[in-house]
Amino acid sequence: MQAPAYFRRTYDETLDLMVEARNYMAYAERRERERAGLVTGLRMSCEAMRVTSRLTQVMAWLMIQRAVHEGEVDAREALDERNRLSGGDVCLDDTFGGDQNLPNGLRSLLQRSLSLYQRIVRLEAQMVGRQQLH
Template structure:
């Protein structure tokens, strides 16, 4: 009689963080953080000076939303990279995940003066929103895999199968 070994769960996170796809997302995210900082400190600052009071408030609000979104994305990307490299234990990762919020930090309501926002800022905002959506999907996939792995590990049926397999493996010469 042949006993099937329990199915092995593929560790999506380890494979993903080692993949070319993750490297591209990581580089895009970090590049966008750097590009945003350069824009806000350079051309964006000059463009903001040309705005009236309402435009300046809209610019400040949108740039604050943008930087908040990018800092959360960068934190998530760096955490995933550290987990994949084995630099962070699963307990540490769980604690850090609670500090990172990938909740929607969208455009929010249109503000008076938002029609004056410079195209450079709007372009960066659009790209950050696109990246944010992709990272949310990746995070959901990672969380789903982690929950299914935990459920499989805690399953009473799974533990019984493991015990039966151990008996049969011990009985082999």
């Protein structure tokens, strides 16, 4: 059975962003951090981990949803607390997302990963709301 278009697009977007983040962190971020001052370099490391946290949380959530679609997991089980999106305290924090001391590439990843995470938060809330109505 083919997954709904919204799911395929979101999955593809997440995977593409994960690859981009991996490439950025493996190549560009390290050089940029070495050129940055101590405080900015530390901030870059923290914010790179925030990007990673957002993307891994979203991908884990999408994999559970994919399992539901494939009939491997019941929809109610997928919305159980242990399978829900987590890490909101870290992932929704945008305190330094616009910090002009951070490199453009990292700021772009921060903005796009936050937008993606927020979209999944809203989608999950809608799904939980529908489940509670039934």
